[in-house]
Amino acid sequence: MTRIALRGAAIVTPDAVIEDYALLLDGPHIAAVVPERSLTSGIETIDLDGGWLLPGFIDVQVNGGGDVLFNDLPTVEGIRAIAAAHRRYGTTGLLPTLISDELAVVGEAIDAVDAAIAAGEPGILGIHVEGPFLNADKRGIHDASKFRILDADTIALLSQAGPGKRLVTIAPELAPEGTIRALADGGVIVAAGHSMADYDKTRAALVEGLHGFTHLFNAMTQLGSREPGMVGAAIEDQASRFGLIVDGHHVHAAAMTIAVRARGIDGVMLVTDAMPPVGGNLPSFTLMGREIHMVDGICRGPDGTLAGSALTMAEAFRNAMDWIGLSLVEASRAASGNPAAFLGLADRTGAIAPGLAADLVHLDKDRRVVRTWIGGAVSALGE
Numbered sequence: 001m002t003r004i005a006l007r008g009a010a011i012v013t014p015d016a017v018i019e020d021y022a023l024l025l026d027g028p029h030i031a032a033v034v035p036e037r038s039l040t041s042g043i044e045t046i047d048l049d050g051g052w053l054l055p056g057f058i059d060v061q062v063n064g065g066g067d068v069l070f071n072d073l074p075t076v077e078g079i080r081a082i083a084a085a086h087r088r089y090g091t092t093g094l095l096p097t098l099i100s101d102e103l104a105v106v107g108e109a110i111d112a113v114d115a116a117i118a119a120g121e122p123g124i125l126g127i128h129v130e131g132p133f134l135n136a137d138k139r140g141i142h143d144a145s146k147f148r149i150l151d152a153d154t155i156a157l158l159s160q161a162g163p164g165k166r167l168v169t170i171a172p173e174l175a176p177e178g179t180i181r182a183l184a185d186g187g188v189i190v191a192a193g194h195s196m197a198d199y200d201k202t203r204a205a206l207v208e209g210l211h212g213f214t215h216l217f218n219a220m221t222q223l224g225s226r227e228p229g230m231v232g233a234a235i236e237d238q239a240s241r242f243g244l245i246v247d248g249h250h251v252h253a254a255a256m257t258i259a260v261r262a263r264g265i266d267g268v269m270l271v272t273d274a275m276p277p278v279g280g281n282l283p284s285f286t287l288m289g290r291e292i293h294m295v296d297g298i299c300r301g302p303d304g305t306l307a308g309s310a311l312t313m314a315e316a317f318r319n320a321m322d323w324i325g326l327s328l329v330e331a332s333r334a335a336s337g338n339p340a341a342f343l344g345l346a347d348r349t350g351a352i353a354p355g356l357a358a359d360l361v362h363l364d365k366d367r368r369v370v371r372t373w374i375g376g377a378v379s380a381l382g383e
Contacts, residue, residue, distance in 0.1 A: 056092025085279025100131030126165030159186025
């Protein structure tokens, strides 16, 4: 197999930004990071002409893209369209995310993701089932009429064997005792969100196997002086990770900065919570019978409730640097390495290191996406 060398851009590793090095690709994998001066004439070389080469972005919360909502089209074709829309913004791995729906639709969505992975659709890592096991008092844009309690049959549905990762967001206070442990033992990654759980209940859920938190600060109990809430538990815990929607609308930059500084960069994942307008042409869409409009880059329902976002991972990456003060290396870890670790995929992807998948994004000097690679193949031109 012919090796290819990517040269001419600074390389962002998990610990540093290195100059004057080239990245050797051996088919779908990274072979080595070597000094540019060591390249021989027999190696095919692609000159990137400046900028930075980073691991591709991994987004664990993608409701839609390319004018497609996953709930409306839980099929391989729908998944393909969503993933293609996000690739131009540097996303090389994602979890199509199903918003609270009937269990029949949940089953269809799981089957569709499994089929997409089996068919080799690039960038599909698994599924995120966000509800319907949520608290109506923190429903956000979700349709509370779909909400239900987890039971044995539902646990079996969510835990059924498949080729991809399974992430499920629940309200821990509504889960019967032992539910989180049963899901975790079944290979499901359990996150808390859209929840009224207090600090103590959240701590108990963490002990039982809770693995993370869906969009920190949004739709959960807040940090207070006498009741630290779910936010306090999430920031305090050193084993779990939380998502942040860095769009300037969901969370104030100061709140995000405090959370990152308190928890440390290893706990942070950039997510988009993206809706159909990302990579699409239409400024509105329908969600559970409600018309959602995107105005000035903000998606809102009829009553003004935020309805996901029109954020891209490329924008989230830049915003995390500009608003939270993350370095290039830290932002890369939040956008790639940490989500990979959260999903149990750090041995496959999420960093530039020998043996890992050649899932990459090239940013220009303005940190805009030039192109992406998935498994060593150029997947999309950029923004």
